[in-house]
Amino acid sequence: MNESADDLHLLAGEYVIGTLSAASRADVEARMKNDGALRTAIEMWEEKLAPLSELVEPVEPSAALWSRIESSVAAKSVPRAPVKPTASWWNSLNLWRGLAASGFATAAFMGVVVITKIAQPPAPGYMVVLVGPQDKSPGWVVQAGTNSQQARLIPLGKMEIPGDKSLQFWTKGDNWKGPVSLGLVKPGQSLEIPLDKLPPLQANQLFEITLEPSNGSPIDRPTGPILFIGRAVKII
């Protein structure tokens, strides 16, 4: 295509001031990835016209907006985070399998063979390691069988929270409208969580623990900061 310099700058200019249709905008965005001249022209317009935004009256965002952004960012940041803690759990699972196997060998040697029980593969299910959004240190683990109507939340350590606060446990599947509360959690205590009112657990399902007022969030979604967060990983 033989495009004059003026045409290129007009296309870039109209893209930046916003008069292009949705389809043309998409075209320009696809094209600028490989078209250095177009990209430079767009950046030129962005820079030259930016002072116009100084004419706009600032508007105070609602208090909830930052919490919303914070939760989304935490959710987005997590998928890769728990890999390490999960791996160390795998290691310990292997260790336990190893111990079971050697126990089996001993038992077999002694002639006390209980093949059917011991040789059963471990039940498949899900595991979630909940880590701190900042330091990624694991704080809690969730375990559930595939068809289990219950999950178990297990603390990995002790923690303290202010007297007027509580910990609230939440989950959200991929296509859910918002998170669902799984109830309040006491620091350092295990908890059995009924899952029968929820859709079946899915891989990658989000779990998080937030800091809330003493009786929990007053609304149907978290209001406080995320203390621990993680996604469900399928265990074979």
Added chain:
Amino acid sequence: MPASPASPDSSRTDAASFDYEAALAACASGEQQALHRIYQHESRRLLGVALRIVRDRALAEDVLHDAFMNVWTKAASFDATRGSGRGWIHTLVRNQALSVVRTSGREVSVDEEMIEAIEGEAVANAAPMAEAFEISADIGRLDECLHRLDVTKRNSIMLAYLDGCSHSEIAKRLNAPLGSVKAWIKRGLLSLRECMA
């Protein structure tokens, strides 16, 4: 609208002293506090920009939410040699807002050709156009160049940039033929480019 009494005009001095580039670099390395600092410094202005374009408070907050997600996920691709950090963030917000209004088809499907045919020359001898905007802030060289344009071109470009108006929305607002608006914008952009080079 009066300026918000809470922080009279501190936002601009903040904007001048805040290191957006450093904050973006921190975001790229996964520091969520850095995103919060950007939000604290710039969210009022960004929401103003988004609201002017999408014209709905809840929608504007959605735009800001999605744009901040973009800031977070794309921070590593920010290249300080190609522009300022603050400009980059503003661009993400404007693009998000424009994408929302263009995709939603805010305007009731306008047949551009038909409007052109109906309007024809009818507006040609209408009264001279008034200024659509008062330029109240110091915007430097851009101000000078904008004022070298005639009022029709200036109004068209500013309605597009600030209010997210499409060609046909501008035609409606300025009560001008669509073809004229398109020509004003093209000629206006070319003059601006020459003036600011």
